[in-house]
Amino acid sequence: MSSTTIRVQDLAGTSLGERELSYTERDAILYALAVGAREDELDLVYERDLRVLPAFALTLGLWTVEATGALGAYDPARSLHAAQRLEVRGPLRPSGTVRVSGAVTAVWDKGKGALVDVVAECADWTATYSIFLPGLGGWGGRRGPGSRGRTFQPAWEAQYPTPVNLAALYRLTGDRHPIHIDPEVSAANGFPRPILHGLCTLGIAAKSVAEAAQAHPCDLVELEARFTAPVLPGDTLDLSAGPAEHTTAFTAQVGDTTVLRDGVARFKVVSS
Numbered sequence: 517m518s519s520t521t522i523r524v525q526d527l528a529g530t531s532l533g534e535r536e537l538s539y540t541e542r543d544a545i546l547y548a549l550a551v552g553a554r555e556d557e558l559d560l561v562y563e564r565d566l567r568v569l570p571a572f573a574l575t576l577g578l579w580t581v582e583a584t585g586a587l588g589a590y591d592p593a594r595s596l597h598a599a600q601r602l603e604v605r606g607p608l609r610p611s612g613t614v615r616v617s618g619a620v621t622a623v624w625d626k627g628k629g630a631l632v633d634v635v636a637e638c639a640d641w642t643a644t645y646s647i648f649l650p651g652l653g654g655w656g657g658r659r660g661p662g663s664r665g666r667t668f669q670p671a672w673e674a675q676y677p678t679p680v681n682l683a684a685l686y687r688l689t690g691d692r693h694p695i696h697i698d699p700e701v702s703a704a705n706g707f708p709r710p711i712l713h714g715l716c717t718l719g720i721a722a723k724s725v726a727e728a729a730q731a732h733p734c735d736l737v738e739l740e741a742r743f744t745a746p747v748l749p750g751d752t753l754d755l756s757a758g759p760a761e762h763t764t765a766f767t768a769q770v771g772d773t774t775v776l777r778d779g780v781a782r783f784k785v786v787s788s
């Protein structure tokens with residue numbers, strides 16, 4: 517961590533610059549497999565006619581969160597991914613180079629913690645990562661938007677048993693935060709063992725709820741959810757979804773605990 521004394525509340529408005537990122541079909545296929553693509557979903561797992569799950573963009577923008585942590589205002593090892601938004605304007609190519617810019621757009625004072633909004637943007641998509649910093653709130657700043665509290669009538673349900681080695685696999689898509697692999701770091705954060713990446717849980721949900729929306733998962737154009745409790749690799753996700761205001765609303769539970777809340781996915785309408 518850098519030795520600068522910047523305070524968390526002063527991060528808002530910080531530009532993180534721009535990076536060029538290259539990826540290959542292998543990266544896109546690895547991502548698809550990590551969020552549940554089956555071997556017979558050929559357009560997700562086979563180079564021939566490959567399509568890319570739009571939430572793969574979230575792996576490409578993640579450097580902005582790492583760059584924010586490197587500014588020295590907080591210890592990244594004590595941070596938690598609390599919410600995610602993604603807006604997709606065009607299909608992701610199966611391989612290529614993208615230019616992604618980043619900025620810290622807001623820092624909210626949530627009392628028991630601070631919530632930092634980091635935006636990564638390129639021509640075809642915008643991703644907003646909300647990072648919760650326990651213990652760093654309480655400076656008298658604005659609390660920010662509350663929960664939208666969407667309610668929906670579940671019309672679709674599915675179970676997704678996560679493999680016990682899923683965090684070890686998903687980290688190869690680019691998120692090497694030690695909380696997902698290092699038992700000492702997860703224990704220091706109060707967890708019994710390394711936890712699953714929030715973006716892995718969300719990626720599974722985004723792909724799965726396409727079925728509820730009767731859409732192809734690669735036609736996702738909008739995605740949003742809050743991470744409300746940690747998921748441990750090996751947990752079974754109970755997903756439910758239902759229509760809500762031209763979108764598909766969803767939640768995910770592990771047993772009685774809600775792990776994804778306020779989920780919203782919208783898919784492009786494709787005429788047949």
Ligand SMILES: C/C=C/C(=O)SCCNC(=O)CCNC(=O)[C@H](O)C(C)(C)COP(=O)(O)OP(=O)(O)OC[C@H]1O[C@@H](n2cnc3c(N)ncnc32)[C@H](O)[C@@H]1OP(=O)(O)O
Nearest residue numbers: 595596597598599626648712713714742743744745746747
């Ligand atoms: C770098 C890390 C990468 C990862 O992938 S980590 C793995 C994925 N993430 C997780 O597993 C985190 C799961 N979520 C949680 O564990 C908890 O959830 C939190 C620690 C994030 C917060 O829980 P709690 O400490 O119990 O706080 P509260 O009482 O739920 O909330 C305090 C205030 O903070 C607001 N808040 C919490 N989360 C969000 C959010 N995502 N967006 C906006 N606001 C949020 C609440 O509303 C409330 O504020 P109001 O008192 O004003 O209502």
